[in-house]
Amino acid sequence: MDNESINYNRYRWNRMLLNGFWSILVITVVLECLYLTITEVPTGQFIRAYMLKPSAFQFTTLLIAETGLRVLRGKYQDYILILTSAVLAFIIVFIHNSINYLLLALFLPVMVSIFYFQNKKLLFALVNTLSSLFLLYWTNDFIHQDITLIGLTTISVMFCVFSLVAWGILSRGRELLNHLKSYFESNQQLLVKTIWMDKLAKTDALTDLYNHITFHEYFERLIDQHEQNGLPLQLAIVDIDNFKHVNDTYGHRAGDAVLKSVADLIRAKVSANDFVARYGGEEFAVLFTDKASESAFVAVEQIREEIAKVVHEAFGGKPVTVSIGYAEYTSGEGKEHFFNRVDTALYKAKSTGKNRTIVALDPHQLENQSQLA
Incomplete structure (x- = not known):
C-alpha cells in the first residue's frame, strides 16, 4: 500500500474516533440532564459543577484535538487522539469520583491505541492511563480517601494485565496481516506467472507474434x-x-x-x-x-x-x-x-x-x- 493510501486511511479512522469522542460529550450531557431530575444536589450547583464545568473542559479538549487533526500529519494525529481520550476519561472520572466503576474509563486510551496496531502507541496509551490514575489519586480528595494504596496498586496491575491482553491482540493481528500480505503477494506472483505462461503459450518466442x-x-x-x-x-x-x-x-x-x-x-x-x-x-x-x-x-x-x-x-x-x-x-x-x-x-x-x-x-x-x- 502506498503512503498516500496509508495517510488517507489514518485520517479516516482518526476522524471516526474523534467523532466518537464528540458522541461521548453528547451522551455525557444527556446523562447529566437525567441525573438532574433525581439528584439531591441543588440545581444551580449541579449545573455548574457537573454540567457546565466538565462539558466546557471536554469541549475545549475536543476543539484542540480537531485543530491537531487538521494541522498535524501522519503518526502525530494518532498520539493526539490517544492523549485526547485520556483527558476525556480523566475529566469524567474526576467529576464523578463517587462512582467507583467509572475508573474503568481510564482504560479508554489503551482501547483507542489498539486501532493503530503498534506497540509503542499501546505503551504510550498505558502511560497515559496510569498517569491519569495516579494524578486522580493525588488530586481528588474523594478518590484519595476511598482507595487505599493497595487498591491503587491492584487497579494499576489490572490495567497492566489488560494492556498485556491488548498487546496479545495486536501481535495476533499483525501475524494475521503478515499472513494476508504473504497470501496476497503469492497470489499476485501466481497471477503474473499465469499471465506470462499464457503469453508464452500464445506467442512465438522468436518474433513475439502469435503462434x-x-x-x-x-x-x-x-x-x-x-x-x-x-x-x-x-x-x-x-x-x-x-x-x-x-x-x-x-x-x-x-x-x-x-x-x-x-x-x-x-x-x-x-x-x-x-x-x-x-x-x-x-x-x-x-x-x-x-x-x-x-x-x-x-x-x-x-x-x-x-x-x-x-x-x-x-x-x-x-x-x-x-x-x-x-x-x-x-x-x-x-x-x-x-x-x-x-x-x-x-x-x-x-x-x-x-x-x-x-x-x-x-x-x-x-x-x-x-x-x-
Missing part, C-alpha cells in the same frame, strides 16, 4: 463474426523467398535475425485491429478485420515492397523478398476452404517468379475452372 495454434483460434472466431455480423475479413499468407538458402549459407542465427526483422516490418504495417501470427518456419499469416478488400490489398503490397527495401547485415547486407497469397473471405465458404484458397495463391506466387502477391480466385471462379477441366 500457429493461436492463429487458428482467432481465425475461427473471426469467421464466426463474419458469418453473424458481416465483419470484413481478408487473409494474407507471407512466405520468405529462398529462406533455406539464408540458413544454409549464413547460418541459423542469421535466419533468426531475418525472421525477426520481417516480423517487425509486418507488425508495423498493420492496424491495431488486425492479427499477425508466425504460422510456421518462414511463413506469416495476417488477418485483416477492419478494411475493405482494396485497402487490405494495398497494405499487403506495402508489406511486400517494404520488406524488399530492407538490407540485412546478418544476410551480408542483402535484402530478402517475400511471396504472398491473398484473398477475401466469402460468406459460407468455411475456414478450411478459405485457407486452402490463399495457400494455393501463395504457391502460385512462389512458382511464378517470387516477390509478388497473388490474389486467390474466389469460390465461383474455382468452381468454373473445375467444371472446364
Whole structure:
C-alpha cells in the first residue's frame, strides 16, 4: 500500500474516533440532564459543577484535538487522539469520583491505541492511563480517601494485565496481516506467472507474434463474426523467398535475425485491429478485420515492397523478398476452404517468379475452372 493510501486511511479512522469522542460529550450531557431530575444536589450547583464545568473542559479538549487533526500529519494525529481520550476519561472520572466503576474509563486510551496496531502507541496509551490514575489519586480528595494504596496498586496491575491482553491482540493481528500480505503477494506472483505462461503459450518466442495454434483460434472466431455480423475479413499468407538458402549459407542465427526483422516490418504495417501470427518456419499469416478488400490489398503490397527495401547485415547486407497469397473471405465458404484458397495463391506466387502477391480466385471462379477441366 502506498503512503498516500496509508495517510488517507489514518485520517479516516482518526476522524471516526474523534467523532466518537464528540458522541461521548453528547451522551455525557444527556446523562447529566437525567441525573438532574433525581439528584439531591441543588440545581444551580449541579449545573455548574457537573454540567457546565466538565462539558466546557471536554469541549475545549475536543476543539484542540480537531485543530491537531487538521494541522498535524501522519503518526502525530494518532498520539493526539490517544492523549485526547485520556483527558476525556480523566475529566469524567474526576467529576464523578463517587462512582467507583467509572475508573474503568481510564482504560479508554489503551482501547483507542489498539486501532493503530503498534506497540509503542499501546505503551504510550498505558502511560497515559496510569498517569491519569495516579494524578486522580493525588488530586481528588474523594478518590484519595476511598482507595487505599493497595487498591491503587491492584487497579494499576489490572490495567497492566489488560494492556498485556491488548498487546496479545495486536501481535495476533499483525501475524494475521503478515499472513494476508504473504497470501496476497503469492497470489499476485501466481497471477503474473499465469499471465506470462499464457503469453508464452500464445506467442512465438522468436518474433513475439502469435503462434500457429493461436492463429487458428482467432481465425475461427473471426469467421464466426463474419458469418453473424458481416465483419470484413481478408487473409494474407507471407512466405520468405529462398529462406533455406539464408540458413544454409549464413547460418541459423542469421535466419533468426531475418525472421525477426520481417516480423517487425509486418507488425508495423498493420492496424491495431488486425492479427499477425508466425504460422510456421518462414511463413506469416495476417488477418485483416477492419478494411475493405482494396485497402487490405494495398497494405499487403506495402508489406511486400517494404520488406524488399530492407538490407540485412546478418544476410551480408542483402535484402530478402517475400511471396504472398491473398484473398477475401466469402460468406459460407468455411475456414478450411478459405485457407486452402490463399495457400494455393501463395504457391502460385512462389512458382511464378517470387516477390509478388497473388490474389486467390474466389469460390465461383474455382468452381468454373473445375467444371472446364
